Every structure is written in C-alpha cells, then in structure tokens.
Amino acid sequence: MTYCVGLLLDAGIVMLSDTRTNAGVDNIAIYRKMFVYEEPGERALVMLTSGNLSITQTVMAKLEHAIEDPEATGATSILLAETMLEIAEIVGRTLNEVSVAVGDRMSKMNQSVTALILLGGQRKGGQMRLFMIYPEGNFIEATEDTPYLQIGEHKYGKPILDRVVTRETSLEDGRKAVLLSMDSTLRSNLSVGMPLDLAIIRAGSCRIDQRERIMPGDPDFSAMSEAWSQALRDGFLNLP
Known part of the structure; x- marks a missing residue:
C-alpha cells in the first residue's frame, strides 16, 4: 500500500510520500513514489504515485521518454506544456492509456489493477495548482475549501x-502537518513505511525549494512523533 499527501497553501505546496510497496506480508520492498521535474525559475512539478507499481512506473x-523526445511539443511533454492544466491533461492521458492496456491483460486473468497520481506545481506566470489524477484520465483539484489531497491509505x-x-497555514506548519499525518498512518498501518520523501515549492519560486528523504530513526521525526x-x-487526560 502507500500514503501520499499534498497541501496547496497560499505560501506554497508541500508534498510527502512513503516508499513501501508490498505484495503480501513476506514481499516488502522500497520504491520511490515521488518524481520531481523542474526548470528552476520556469516551472516546478512534483508527482506522487499510488497503486499498481507496474502502471505507475510505466x-x-x-512521461520521461516524451521529455527526451526531440520532436516533443507542448501537447506531449510536461516540460513544454504552457499551463498546469495542460500538464495535468498530459499526465491523465498517459495514465489512462497505460491503465487500459494493463487492465485489459489483467482482466483476462480475472484480476484488476489501478493507480492514482497527485500532481502539484507551478508554471512561471501561472497559479500553483494541485491535482488528483484518476486512471480514467480525469482529475479533481485542491480548492480553498479543501486545500489538500491524499492518495493511498489516507484515513x-x-x-x-x-x-x-x-x-x-505556513509552509513550516504545513510540513509539520503532513509529517504528523504520516506518523499517524505509520502507527496504524504496516503497509505504509519509511523512508519518507518530502518536497516543498514556495509560491512564485517555480523551483523545488526543499527536498529531503527522512530515514528510519531520524531524530527530528522521532522527537516530533513522541x-x-x-x-x-x-x-x-485533561478532558472533563
């Protein structure tokens, strides 16, 4: 399983993911679920993935193949698209194509698979935006009323x-909130596990302003948890 969360704040975007994948209690591995793309000062993008690993890796x-394609255009490359909406559409279209192809093969074996992607970032001259992208290719967006999105084991x-x-909420408090949200999940669900990947984009910077991997036993995370x-x-104890 997995847990990924993104915050869309006036001050910027905060995104956090775990790294555990498992296919049973005796088949646990660590895989990166955070993918970062940036042209500092021009655009900064962070994607978090959950669900079937073969789908998300494909x-x-x-997406990376399209970035490297010398004939890529704004309709095919997330680093050439003009707006965050167009980037979300590229990611959604790619996720849908892969989900359909893999789903067709899995259905023949009476199995089903799915995947979700959180996309957050900012393009120079545009607004910060945070999307949850579904395997059908459609998406929802974080709003003033709900300034965060989660995928995976979110409850x-x-x-x-x-x-x-x-x-x-400030970026520092946002960082604290996602880490405590993750801490609650780690304590209650063994299918979510460390290390953790954290990324922060300050509003208007169009760059990854902070990126870190938090390892098991990290003293600051342990102190915060306690x-x-x-x-x-x-x-x-102080409740009446």
Whole structure:
C-alpha cells in the first residue's frame, strides 16, 4: 500500500510520500513514489504515485521518454506544456492509456489493477495548482475549501489535516502537518513505511525549494512523533 499527501497553501505546496510497496506480508520492498521535474525559475512539478507499481512506473517512463523526445511539443511533454492544466491533461492521458492496456491483460486473468497520481506545481506566470489524477484520465483539484489531497491509505492521516490545515497555514506548519499525518498512518498501518520523501515549492519560486528523504530513526521525526503522542495523552487526560 502507500500514503501520499499534498497541501496547496497560499505560501506554497508541500508534498510527502512513503516508499513501501508490498505484495503480501513476506514481499516488502522500497520504491520511490515521488518524481520531481523542474526548470528552476520556469516551472516546478512534483508527482506522487499510488497503486499498481507496474502502471505507475510505466507512466513515469513514458512521461520521461516524451521529455527526451526531440520532436516533443507542448501537447506531449510536461516540460513544454504552457499551463498546469495542460500538464495535468498530459499526465491523465498517459495514465489512462497505460491503465487500459494493463487492465485489459489483467482482466483476462480475472484480476484488476489501478493507480492514482497527485500532481502539484507551478508554471512561471501561472497559479500553483494541485491535482488528483484518476486512471480514467480525469482529475479533481485542491480548492480553498479543501486545500489538500491524499492518495493511498489516507484515513489515518486525514483527521489532523481536517483540523489544522487551511490555505493560510505556513509552509513550516504545513510540513509539520503532513509529517504528523504520516506518523499517524505509520502507527496504524504496516503497509505504509519509511523512508519518507518530502518536497516543498514556495509560491512564485517555480523551483523545488526543499527536498529531503527522512530515514528510519531520524531524530527530528522521532522527537516530533513522541511530542505529538505526549500532547494527545495530555489532552485526553485533561478532558472533563
């Protein structure tokens, strides 16, 4: 399984993913689910993937092949498209093509597979946008009312986002919120696991302003997790 989350804030975009994949309790592996593309000062894009690994890896390979194609145009390359909407359409179209091809083969074996992609970023001169892209190729977008999107095993990490995240949340508090959201998921679901990949894009910068991998045993993440647990215990004990 997986857990990925993205925040769309006035101050910028915060995106976080785990790296665990599993096909049973005895077949666990680490695969990167965050893919970053940027032309610093021109555009910055972050994609997070969940679902069937063969689908998501094929989609990313096709997108990267289109980037390298000398005959690529704004209709085929995410680094040439003029707007974030056009980039979302390219990703959606590619995801749909791969999903249909793989789905047809899997259906013959009475199996089904699916995948989702979170796409966040900004193009110079355009607005920051955050999309959830479905295997059918369509998508939804983060809004003022719901400034975050999740894919994967999202139910454990959703309550804290509902309670604390607004468009006015700072990037530092947004970083804290997604890490605590992930911490809640890690504690409750063994199919989600570290290392974690984090990326932050400041509004208007059109570059990846912060990118880090948080490893198991990271002292800052561990301290935050313990402090949050203690705050919850204290809050529970102090309730009337």
